[in-house]
Amino acid sequence: MLTLSTGNNAVAAAVRQANPAVVAAYPITPQTEIVEQIANYVTNGSLKSKYIPVESEHSAMAACIGASITGVRTFTATSSHGLLYMQEMVNWAAGARLPIVMANVNRALGPGWNVWAEHTDALQARDTGWLQVYVSTVQEAYDATLMAFRIAEDRRVYLPVMVNLDGFTLSHISQQLDESLVSDFIPPLVLDHAINTNAPMGYGCMTSSADYFKIRYDIERSMRDSVHVIKETEEAFASKFGRKYSWTEDYRCDDAKVLILSMGTLGKEAEVAVDILRNEGIKAGSMRVRWIRPFPELNPGDRELVVIDRNYSFGFGGILASSIRAKTGKDCYNVIAGLGGQEVTFNDIAGFVRNRRVGEEFWFGVDA
């Protein structure tokens, strides 16, 4: 069914399709619409989930962990300070190998108090063992949420997945949405280590260094296996629903001499910049990075790189740029832009490319 939806409502609609047994959530701007809509579904009977309104985000994730460990599908959503507040449990969810799916509506961190888009919130959770994908349209928010359940719950993964969408810019925009019916796309969850009253055993008590080390190694092994599961899932999705996704969304990259790398909605705005630059004779392309964990194999070749970071690691640099330098061995022009919802237009992005100085860092709106 083709309709018009916000990013938030698209996530909620996908969750209704996935039909989790338990949703535990706490509202926070700009995520609130997701959990409100899910609560509406539960109230009007179109979603049979047990909806647990908790007193904090820490409790939201704790409740999801408690439910997930019994072997049922779970979902929560948060943003910014909510994500930071649940961080202890975020780590626990991955360590306990629970396939929880969470939508995070990317928002800046205070102070100063700011409710607009920035990726630093989710990137502070990048070392937790969660898989992380960043989306750029309402349709992609829907599709990525559906796929997240199948990826997380695959036996080769058994790790939680975070679907990230830009606060307000994507969470509150209305765009067209094909609300594809999921039918059998997400198989029933079978969690091998679910607790069972017939053989009462738990996982999570005091663990020796030797065993702990193996458990951590096992997380990384599954993270590496998730590369195959993500690829298989995206291919299966494309053949069922006709919409293709991959590690990056590449736009006019084939003959490009300079690549713009970015995440989220800026990656769509960058495609408009590419068209402008091409008309000026600059062979630009856009490579929107979707997955941050696991981090994709990128092959920039001999092309120049302009990396836009809507985040920052103080004392080091833009997180996407740092990751690309480390993974490809290539330097880039690192533009820091869009923090706290700073307005960044396609014209601004075209300007970044025209004035690129590979090896330098540029804070948009501050640096000359």
Next chain:
Amino acid sequence: MYEIRLHSRGGQGGVTAAKLMALASFRDGKFATAAPFYGAERRGAPIVSFIRIDDKPIKIYSQIHSPDLVVVLDSSILDLVNVFEGLKPDGKVLINAPKVPEQAENYNVQHVDLTGIALKLNLVVAGSPILNTPVIGALAKMGLFSRESAAAAIKETFSDERNLKAALVAYEEMV
């Protein structure tokens, strides 16, 4: 691409009006986006929404800086905000007012008394007249989308029949 900037005050239904405009365009077979710009919103504060309509998918998320059309749901905003900023030379303006306000006289402006229409139909919620459905009728008259798509968008969104009635009255009252 056709770009519209909508000015209203918090509580007047500007965000819903923007969604209805996108939905009506969508029902016309176009691609459309509606993006409210959220500041520190509260009832009565001036707010702005952005609507884009095109024949192909819309990739732009940034704000609209040179609109083709400016819609003003509350003419008292003219004293606070330069609603005409960046308006294209051939751009149009639609203002909710019984007559064209003085500040708008030098522009390609049309007016319609949406507030009066809402009050006549007793289309009032929490003390505020509902402007977001009658404005859709006025915009249909301006040719932004078809009358049928405007009606479809309203019926999809609201069950109270007075909303559609208000839109049809506005459609008729627009010159």
